[in-house]
Structures are given as structure tokens and as C-alpha cells.
Amino acid sequence: MTVNLARHIAPTAVALAMLIAALVAWRNWSPPAPAEPLTLAVAASALGAPLLVADRQGFLAAEGVQSNLLHYPTGKSALDAMLNGEAEVATVAETPIMFAGLAGKPLRVIANISSSTEHAVVARADRGIRERSDLRGRRIGVALGTTAHYFIHALLTDQGLDESAVELVDLPVREQAEALAAGRVDAVATFPPYSTECRRALGERARIFPAGIRYAGYGSLVVAPDLVERRPEVLARLLRAVDHAIGWMRANPEEARAIAAEAIGIDSTVLEETWDSSRLGLELGQGFLVLLNAEARWAIAAGLVPGAAVPNYLDLIDTSALARLRPDVVTLIQLR
């Protein structure tokens, strides 16, 4: 009798298990959403690497984002493109955001994707620059309005100096290496990969002053305010893809570097030098807000934005998309 019972139980159990599996599969199954087109303005630096990898590795496509990547030399130019309506998303560091905030430009930071201590002053040692303090009175090239602009301010103030102690020259990033090599400037405050180009241009004559922990910039994803309202789902997909890409990049740094280098159009070894100074990770933390405010105070104090007042940068930050995906990394004190 027991044998017969067992003979009946076994097929019933299998059938039941299959039914449950089918139900679970049915519950979890949802038809793939149609791909959403999204135009992204990406800086040709480590800043834009997570988006480049997400695009090249198909993480964006996998999340249903039909990406269109536009490449720009800096985050600032990428942000400008977004503000001009050429793109819907931009990768940009905090300084251009700060300026845009002071200018009252419409934007929303939806996530930081990296923080970086990669900024550096590349100086000509042959002109007697040995220490940071030797920068006093020197002619220093910098792309004004970029993070490098605030970085040289921070570096100088750390030495008890200010911008008046040096001669700052607005120098677009792509011209910096040539200008430094030609001796038109004594030093350049910049960020990778241009800092590496500058060092290579000088060769043995280069003297590097890295930012170190004293100055950490942030790479952010910035979108137009209405995009947050109109297309929250595409932003969620974007963040999922970027999160995926960051995880992949941490596990596969060499491949990530190769992909970024190819996308940017530079040699992989150029990126390699400064790669480790960039820490990847989705977050929206208090440090970012503190830095924005500090930079804004500096910009106003330096007269870079005449008549401007420090805005509430919290208004430029939209945590909703990231909070849905990774609430644990949204550590901003959101007091308005």
C-alpha cells in the first residue's frame, strides 16, 4: 500500500513543483519595455567612463535605453551641451554645476558617479618650481570654470596664498600640454587625461603636485529638470545601467580602461596613470553639497559671477531616482 502511495505521491509532487515554478515564472515575467532613446553628453575623461562602459558593454541596451553618446572634451562642455538642449544627460564635475547654479541654469543632479583626487598641477621644474609654494608669482594655465579652476584656488589657499599671488591664464584643456611645453605657462592646473598629456609633454622637466585628499571632485550625472518629471523611468534605467557598469569596472579595471580609452580616443596607458585616483560609485552625499557651497562662496568672493548669491544647491539635486535604486547611498542631509 505504501509503495502505491509513494508511486502516486512522486508524480503529484513533481506536477505541483512544476505548477509552482510556472506560477512564479508567470508572476515574475513581464514583457520587455520598449527601448527609450536617450542622448548623453559625455566628457572625454575618466569622468565619463561609467557611461562609456555602460554603452559599450550593452548595459544601457539591456536596461532598455537606446543610448546616443555625444563626446565632449570636458564635463563643462558636456553640461553646456545639455543646457543647450543637445543632450538630455551630461557627465560633469561639481564646479560647472556650481557655476550653472549661480547662473540659475535649469539642471538637476540625479547622482554622483565618481569622486576623484585626480586633479594636479603640472609645473615646469626647469623654471625652478620644486614645491607648491614655488608657484607664487608664476603663470598658471587653467580652463576657467572647470574643477581645475577651483582646484588651483584650493591648492593655493592650502599654501596660505590666493589667486592674486599667481597669474591665472584661461587655457582650454586641449591646448594645455602644448602651451606648457612651449613655455607659454609655467604650470597647468588640470585633470586627466590632460594632466598626463602635460606631464608627458614635459618629460623629465615635469613637476607634479597632485590634489591628494585635500581636494576631491565629484563626477555627476546631470539632467534637465523636466526630464525628472517626464521620464523618471528612463532615469531609473540609466542609473541601473550605470550601477551595473560601475560594478563591472571595479571587477574588470583593465578592460574598463581599455573601453574608456578607445571611446575617448586616447592611449590606454594615459588613463592608467590616473585611473586609481578616481573612485567609482553611485552616491549623493553631504560632501558634494558642502563642496558646491564652498565653491560657490569662492566664485562669488573671487568675483567670477558678479552679483550672484549662493543658491540652495539642494534644489539642484534630485535624489528620487537614486533613492529608488540605492537608498543606502543617498546620504544627503536634505534640509530645505
Add this chain to the structure above:
Amino acid sequence: MTLRRRAQLIALVSALIFLALLTVLVVSHRDWSQSARNLALTNALSLEIVQLRTALFGYLLQPAEQPRALVDAQFENISELLTPEALSVAAMIRRNERTRHAWEEVRRLADEMRTLIADLVSSGREPRFAERDERTTNLIVVNSHNLILLMGQIQFQANARMLSASKRTNLALGLLLVGVSGLGFGIFLTLQRTILNPVQALREAALRVSRGALDQRMRSPRRDELGDLADAFDAMLDRLQETTVSRARLETEIVERQRAQAEIQRLNAGLEERVRRRTAELSAANQELESFAYAVSHDLRAPLRALSGFSQALMEDYGERLDGEALDDLQQIDIASRRMGELIDGILTLSRSTRGELRREPVDLSALARHRLEELAAAEPQRLVAREVEPGMVVPGDPTMLEAVMVNLIDNAWKYTGRTHDAIIRVYSMEREGKRWSCVTDNGAGFDMAYSERLFKAFQRLHRQEEFVGIGIGLATVQRIVHRHGGVVVAEGAPGQGATFRFTLPAAASEEPTG
């Protein structure tokens, strides 16, 4: 597969399954233990970091030596907990990329903060470094905040991991229990299928057999010990059935025999009674018959003698006066009365031949034969008869009766060779059918075998009186004597070619036949 092999296989599979489940449990438990250590470590670190922040805030609010010492002490505590040798946490980190990142961030931030505090201390709070100090303070505050948040993430992960490890351990324990139960159930099912069911079937078959169903057979298709047992059971039943059938047949036979024996005994008892009765009746009848015969022969003699005497007297006294026909009649009366007298003598002889007690002693038949032949030759010297008597023919029997036998047989041969030239009478013995026969043979008239039955009947004759005189009592007497001895007498012959009479007597003394 044999039961032993099957049992070994089950034990092996059970041990493997049990070991596998046990391994899962042990691994899960080790994982759980490690998770517990991780959690303890992260909890301790979290506490230290909270205290670090408190110390930092204390220093930032009051940049003095004592708060500074507290900050340094906290950094030391944290450094001890953040050693790369913290293996348990390292193991946790290996498994979770985000935890690893958070852990690296914690280490980095802790180091950075130490540097930042050092920067802040070294600046000496000069006004030209005010912005730098503010920036440093901001960084310290933000980093300490981030440190706590990161520790929160790590703690969350550690808790989650602890929870999942607990779940896995519970699951492994459950699996082990279910596995062991399933194993037990499986073993039970296997045992039931391979042992209990066949044993039950065997038991039921044995019970049915015990109730007499001997045609019961297992006919097991199995090729293991129980299959062998079932085969042996079937073979045993075959033998049992054969034995039982034979026994039943035997019992029936015994019953039949007993019945037959009882019947025989019953019949025997009746028969003996009947024999006794018949014997008594027969003896009485014999007695009566002999008395009657004697009386008849004795009593008939007187009138017969009178008849013969008176007819002779008539012939003597009135012979001259009687005519020839009357004389013939008288002669016929005389002959008839003589004949009647002979018949009466014959009856007497026959009746006397077997009277009296039968003695058993060696009798020399050769001597008897020689003596009789000599008497006959002396009585009729004119006859030339060759006589051959085998010497030493000694048989056990009654001398008087056997003498009567030999006399009758030799007289017979003498009489029926009366018309034969070169007559021969031979007396000899021979072996036939395992018996020794005593024979008397002649080359006289012989007889037709078709009538041989009549030879030994009293007063029955195969030859007319005119050919050979006689009353037909001799061979009847021979047969009666031989039969009384328990022997057999046989006559062989052919007309004109002589006759042979042979008889055999039992060597050992047997029960004297009656009648």
C-alpha cells in the same frame, strides 16, 4: 542483485547522502559562525566610529590637547579593528562587491581623516589658513558622517549576511532532517519492496500451505536471496506435495489393506468354522458312506451269494431238465451275480483304500513293483513280458497305500499289454517341473487322451469288458491314495501305443488333505 549487495549499496548511498547533507550543514554553520564574527566586528567598529565622531566633534568644538588625545585614541582603536588581517571581514568582503567598496572607503576615510586632523593641528589656526582650515573641518565632518553611513551599510550587509547565513543553516538543518527522514522513508520503501513484501508474501503463502493449500507456489522472478528462498520454498512444496500425495495414497492403500485383511480374517474365521463344520460333516459323511459301503458290500453279499448259490444249485439239480435257453439265462444270472460280487469288492477296496491313519515313512517302490511283477509273471507264466524296474525308488508315504498304488498301476499295465507282443512294462523315476515323478509305463492298448479325465473316475472304463475285464476301480483307487498324500497323478497315452502313469508325492510331510 543480491540483498547483501543491495544493502551495501543502500548503506553507501545513505552514507553519501548523509555526508553530503552534513557537509552542507557544516559549511552553513561555519558560514554562520563567520557571519556572527563579522557582525560582532562590524558592530564593534561601528561603535568605535561613532565614538570617533564624538571625539572629533569634541576636538572641533574645543581644539585642545585632551580632546585631541581622545581622537588619537579612537583612531588607534579603529586601526586595530581595521587591520587587513581581519580575516573574517575579508571573507565577507570577498563575497560582496559593495561591502568591499564600503570597507575600502572606511579604511580610506579613516586614514584621510587622520591626515586631515593632523593638517588641522599643524595649521596652528593662523588667519591665512582660515579657508584651508574651514575646508579641512568640512572634510572631517563630512567624512565622519560618511564613515558612519558606510559603517551602517557594512553593518546592514553583515546583518543581512548573518540573517541569510542563519536561514541557510536552518535550511541545511531542515534539509538534513528532511534528507534523513527521506532517507529513512526511502530505506523503508526499499526494505518494504525488497524484503518486507516478499517476506509477507512468503508468510501468507506459508499460512495458506499450513491450511492445506499445497498447490501454492511463489514463482518469484527475483534473483536474490529472497528469490532463492522462494525457489527453495517452491521446491520444498513440490516435495511436500509429492510426499503428501504418496502418503495419502499409502494411507488409502493401508486402509484398503486393513479392510481386506479384516475381510480376510472375517472370511478366514468363517472359513475355518465352515471348514471345521464341513470337515466334521464330511468325516461324518465319509464315516457314514464307508459304513454304508461296508454294510452294502457286506449285506449285499448274503443275497448275492444266495442268488449265485441258488442259480448254481438250479443248474446242478435241474440242469438236465432245463433247455439250453434256460441254462443260458441261469448262466447269465450266475455271471451277473459274480460280476456284482466283484463290483461290491471293488467298492470295498475303494472305500478301504484311504481309510485309516496316513503314515509317513520311506517306501521302496522298486521292491513293491518287482514283487508284484514277479507275482503276475508266476500267475501267467505263458505271457512273455519284458520288465524293467529302476532300483532304489524310495518315496515317503504310507506303505500299505503305496503298495495298493503300485499293485493297481502294475496290474493295469499287465492287463492292457495282454494282447501285445513283446510287451514291456517299465517302472522308473524322472525329474519334471522340478519334481521327482515315479512312473509306470507300458506299450499296451493305450487310450485316447480326449477321455483321460474319465480314467480316474470310479467304474468308468475306456475299454469294453470283452476286450479287457475289469470294473474300473483301480485308477480311482490310485488317484485317491496319491491325492491323500498331497500328490499328483497324471496319465498319458495314445490308442495302441501304450500308456504311462506317473505320480509325485510331496517330499515333506504336509497337512493330510481331507476328503
